[in-house]
Amino acid sequence: MKQILRTAQKQGVESTAAGFTRTQKRMVRFSNNSVTITNSWLTETPTIYLVSNKRRAACMLEEQDPENLKRAVEELAKTMKVTPQSDVDFALPQGPFQYQPIPGTYDKKLAQAETELIDAVETAVGAATKEGAVRVSGVVTSRAWERYVSTSAGAEGSHNGTEIDMTIRAFTSDDASGQGVTVATSLQQFNPEEAGKSAGRIAKMALNPEPGQAGKYDVVFGPSIFANILNRVADSASAYSLDLGFSFFPDMLKRKVASEVFTLHDNSRLPYGPASASLDDEGYPTQENLLIGRGVLETYLQTSYTATKQKAPLTGSARFEAGIEGMVPAARNLILQPGEASLDDLIDKAHDGLYITNNWYTRFQNYQTGDFSTIIRDGVFEIKNGKITCPLKGLRLSDNMIRILQSVKALSKEQHWIRWWEVNTPTLTPYVLVEGVGITTAKK
Amino acid sequence: MSEEFARVAVDHALRLGAQYAEARVQRDLGHTYTLKNGAAEPVSVTRKLGVGIRVIVDGALGFASTNSLDKDQLRSTTESAVRTAKASRRLLTSPIRLSEEKSWEDNWEAKMEIDVSKVSTEEKYEFLFTIEKSLAPENVHVSLPSRILIFDEDLTEKFYVNSEGSKLHGSVPRLSLIFYITAEEPGKGVVQRLRHEAQSRGWEVVEDWKPTKIAADEAKMLGRLLREGVPPPKGEVDMVLGSEVTGIICHESCGHPQEADRILGREAAQAGESYVKPDMLGHRIGSEHVTVIDDPTLPNSYGYYMYDDEGVKARPRILINEGVISGFLQNRETAAELGGTSNGASRSSSYDREPIIRMGNTYMKPGNHSLEDLVEGVKHGIYMKSFMEWNIDDRRYNERYVGLEAYMIENGEITTPVRNPILEITTPGLYGSVDAVGKELEFAGATCGKGDPMQGAPVWTGGPPIRLRQIRL
Numbered sequence: 001m002k003q004i005l006r007t008a009q010k011q012g013v014e015s016t017a018a019g020f021t022r023t024q025k026r027m028v029r030f031s032n033n034s035v036t037i038t039n040s041w042l043t044e045t046p047t048i049y050l051v052s053n054k055r056r057a058a059c060m061l062e063e064q065d066p067e068n069l070k071r072a073v074e075e076l077a078k079t080m081k082v083t084p085q086s087d088v089d090f091a092l093p094q095g096p097f098q099y100q101p102i103p104g105t106y107d108k109k110l111a112q113a114e115t116e117l118i119d120a121v122e123t124a125v126g127a128a129t130k131e132g133a134v135r136v137s138g139v140v141t142s143r144a145w146e147r148y149v150s151t152s153a154g155a156e157g158s159h160n161g162t163e164i165d166m167t168i169r170a171f172t173s174d175d176a177s178g179q180g181v182t183v184a185t186s187l188q189q190f191n192p193e194e195a196g197k198s199a200g201r202i203a204k205m206a207l208n209p210e211p212g213q214a215g216k217y218d219v220v221f222g223p224s225i226f227a228n229i230l231n232r233v234a235d236s237a238s239a240y241s242l243d244l245g246f247s248f249f250p251d252m253l254k255r256k257v258a259s260e261v262f263t264l265h266d267n268s269r270l271p272y273g274p275a276s277a278s279l280d281d282e283g284y285p286t287q288e289n290l291l292i293g294r295g296v297l298e299t300y301l302q303t304s305y306t307a308t309k310q311k312a313p314l315t316g317s318a319r320f321e322a323g324i325e326g327m328v329p330a331a332r333n334l335i336l337q338p339g340e341a342s343l344d345d346l347i348d349k350a351h352d353g354l355y356i357t358n359n360w361y362t363r364f365q366n367y368q369t370g371d372f373s374t375i376i377r378d379g380v381f382e383i384k385n386g387k388i389t390c391p392l393k394g395l396r397l398s399d400n401m402i403r404i405l406q407s408v409k410a411l412s413k414e415q416h417w418i419r420w421w422e423v424n425t426p427t428l429t430p431y432v433l434v435e436g437v438g439i440t441t442a443k444k
Numbered sequence: 445m446s447e448e449f450a451r452v453a454v455d456h457a458l459r460l461g462a463q464y465a466e467a468r469v470q471r472d473l474g475h476t477y478t479l480k481n482g483a484a485e486p487v488s489v490t491r492k493l494g495v496g497i498r499v500i501v502d503g504a505l506g507f508a509s510t511n512s513l514d515k516d517q518l519r520s521t522t523e524s525a526v527r528t529a530k531a532s533r534r535l536l537t538s539p540i541r542l543s544e545e546k547s548w549e550d551n552w553e554a555k556m557e558i559d560v561s562k563v564s565t566e567e568k569y570e571f572l573f574t575i576e577k578s579l580a581p582e583n584v585h586v587s588l589p590s591r592i593l594i595f596d597e598d599l600t601e602k603f604y605v606n607s608e609g610s611k612l613h614g615s616v617p618r619l620s621l622i623f624y625i626t627a628e629e630p631g632k633g634v635v636q637r638l639r640h641e642a643q644s645r646g647w648e649v650v651e652d653w654k655p656t657k658i659a660a661d662e663a664k665m666l667g668r669l670l671r672e673g674v675p676p677p678k679g680e681v682d683m684v685l686g687s688e689v690t691g692i693i694c695h696e697s698c699g700h701p702q703e704a705d706r707i708l709g710r711e712a713a714q715a716g717e718s719y720v721k722p723d724m725l726g727h728r729i730g731s732e733h734v735t736v737i738d739d740p741t742l743p744n745s746y747g748y749y750m751y752d753d754e755g756v757k758a759r760p761r762i763l764i765n766e767g768v769i770s771g772f773l774q775n776r777e778t779a780a781e782l783g784g785t786s787n788g789a790s791r792s793s794s795y796d797r798e799p800i801i802r803m804g805n806t807y808m809k810p811g812n813h814s815l816e817d818l819v820e821g822v823k824h825g826i827y828m829k830s831f832m833e834w835n836i837d838d839r840r841y842n843e844r845y846v847g848l849e850a851y852m853i854e855n856g857e858i859t860t861p862v863r864n865p866i867l868e869i870t871t872p873g874l875y876g877s878v879d880a881v882g883k884e885l886e887f888a889g890a891t892c893g894k895g896d897p898m899q900g901a902p903v904w905t906g907g908p909p910i911r912l913r914q915i916r917l
Binding site: 026027028029030031032033034035036037038039040041042043044045049055056057058059060061062063064065068072075076079080082083084085086087114115118121122125135137138139167168169171174175179243244245322323325326327360361362363364365366367368369371372373374375377394396398421440441442443444 | 564
């Protein structure tokens with residue numbers, strides 16, 4: 001990293017953020033109750049972010065040769081010099097900073113785990129089939145990483161962490177399935193048995209589904225589908241999305257965007273948080289950010305570029321992303337404040353409605369208005385007179401993000417961590433009751 | 445790119461007890477240039493070079509990768525692939541096998557007439573600024589509060605060897621241009637348009653894209669849509685779908701469900717399974733007008749490749765022939781399981797990803813009709829030329845396309861713009877409604893997502909305009 005800073009300085013670059021990540025990642029995938037592949041990756045990734053005279057340039061370098069690194073910085077600096085100027089003159093956060101450690105983010109046993117992943121698959125598949133699943137698919141992934149950041153503005157620090165997550169999808173027939181998820185920062189907290197049980201239970205309940213009907217329903221959202229929605233909310237609360245015109249929160253700061261019972265935090269400093277880190281990729285100390293408090297949009301997540309542009313304080317949210325802006329503001333651990341209800345209370349309160357456990361394929365008709373649809377997947381159930389009755393199929397949620405947020409009526413006390421294929425940012429969420437949700441179906 | 449390096453990994457895996465091994469050294473060099481509302485975003489560079497090793501040990505499949513090109517690390521990575529595969533044997537219900545395939549030694553490339561890496565940064569930004577100028581309010585007569593213009597270049601080079609004697613060296617340049625335009629009209633709201641032009645060619649492609657005309661035409665269309673757009677009619681209509689919509693339909697509801705790994709359940713926990721079952725070859729799924737092909741060998745196409753990432757030679761695949769399911773996309777693993785040989789559909793997006801079944805360029809075979817012919821035959825209907833929102837369930841049966849540029853068809857003529865008409869339909873319902881197919885074949889670029897970890901595959905989606913009868917909006 002020192003070489004990156006030195007080379008950039010020699011090239012006349014005003015400000016540089018150098019990063020280096022070493023990641024050991026392992027994965028076991030399985031389907032039809034059988035392992036399909038084991039994966040292991042060892043990757044060392046230097047990142048370079050240059051800022052100079054209203055210009056920016058970024059490079060992710062998955063190449064190991066130190067000479068290549070030097071050459072990459074030189075080429076990047078030269079390219080940046082002929083890049084047109086952007087709209088903002090800004091500098092990286094001025095260090096040095098003190099970084100406070102976060103408890104519970106690293107487990108040595110998890111960092112070294114290998115056969116434990118295969119054991120976890122066996123446990124989860126066994127638990128799901130015991131509940132009645134006929135066939136089971138899924139993935140278990142472990143990560144151990146060290147990240148170093150050093151900037152020409154005097155910030156320097158590092159963080160490390162471990163994380164393991166499993167998604168398990170159990171089938172009782174081709175059109176009846178259930179999903180379970182477990183996410184943890186240590187092997188001790190990791191619970192593949194419960195994930196398997198949960199998937200198997202939902203799949204069994206989902207057997208013999210009836211075609212659902214289009215209409216407006218009061219819906220109890222399970223943690224997996226609501227985590228997907230919360231990821232979209234956090235994306236929209238990123239000042240980068242706002243800047244690009246991809247946010248459904250334009251000019252809504254300090255305005256009511258959700259119901260009173262809705263409070264959402266992004267906490268990068270959460271003890272035992274799956275993506276916690278003590279500093280961001282611009283070297284700024286991380287913090288807990290209140291995104292939406294009692295329904296009011298309180299914060300857009302910022303980098304030093306967007307913060308300068310919007311005259312807003314830094315939020316410790318800068319993340320290096322290859323292939324796009326270079327440095328973008330992004331959430332790390334999303335936490336939706338729970339309520340007091342039980343799941344049964346929510347189902348009772350919905351009275352006549354739907355209980356939806358999962359979704360996939362969320363797409364926007366218009367990012368600014370928030371009009372979107374998403375496919376309901378795995379167990380979805382009719383609620384009649386406050387009780388779950390029959391399983392349904394063939395439904396699509398077609399609605400508007402702001403309308404959904406404003407129609408949240410109640411939340412459960414019980415919370416679950418979710419991270420899977422459709423939920424990139426780890427999210428701790430309760431079950432959520434939303435009124436009047438639009439549901440559509442195929443018409444031919 | 446080192447043949448020796450890949451060979452070391454394969455030999456080491458065999459010594460460790462693998463019955464099959466392959467290694468792929470892959471370099472990717474990407475540059476992204478972006479203009480946001482006329483101001484430059486950071487130039488973003490991605491450089492990746494590493495090796496991925498895949499082995500079969502006693503019927504268990506293992507993959508490992510590293511970006512350290514140190515031979516000790518390479519051996520250690522190979523050991524990891526073999527060791528974890530061995531450890532997983534106890535959870536195999538049946539051994540994984542690969543189909544018998546011919547081995548190849550070849551060098552292949554998609555050629556650039558003008559090497560994009562030799563074109564100056566200034567010229568690339570000038571290209572984007574020219575497009576930006578074409579979007580000026582006096583030219584397009586609508587307010588465009590957000591204009592994102594992206595030029596992206598990716599140069600991929602692969603060296604592949606396997607333990608059966610294949611040795612392949614290939615390179616592909618992929619260039620793309622993405623417009624993301626938001627238009628606004630007071631009291632009428634906002635509309636957004638994403639358009640993706642992409643090919644495997646050199647810098648010479650940018651003129652062929654006619655970018656200033658495309659951008660200005662799209663912006664003018666958005667303005668007209670905002671000013672004149674009416675809500676879609678209710679009830680039953682006939683529909684004419686533009687090439688862009690036909691292309692996404694073929695990709696989503698033919699290409700994906702006919703990927704054999706989905707059919708066999710391997711992607712069940714992520715991208716899902718398929719309504720298509722192994723015994724559905726020969727099953728009628730649409731009208732006789734529907735023939736869908738996936739062809740990675742189309743010259744200059746965004747999904748172009750000559751050999752797949754299992755060393756199998758690429759070829760066109762007919763997926764639906766005159767309305768009948770006629771083939772699946774196969775890799776060596778699914779071909780062995782279903783009986784037969786691979787048709788070269790195994791692709792990997794990077795050195796650190798296992799190869800999985802992917803489309804190349806999926807399109808509907810053109811017919812004989814002009815667009816005017818198709819429209820003439822409609823008394824009351826909708827012409828949906830482009831789309832914005834779309835999705836499909838994970839069995840690829842229940843799909844939805846929301847029109848962006850769309851018009852009423854009245855008595856055989858295209859008339860008023862329509863806002864957000866929704867085609868929500870099943871796969872057999874859709875293909876069974878096609879009564880005529882146009883003759884003008886067009887393609888759009890796309891990045892298809894699949895796999896865990898996610899792999900973005902460059903593809904073309906394409907087709908001619910098509911006509912659907914008796915659709916309920």
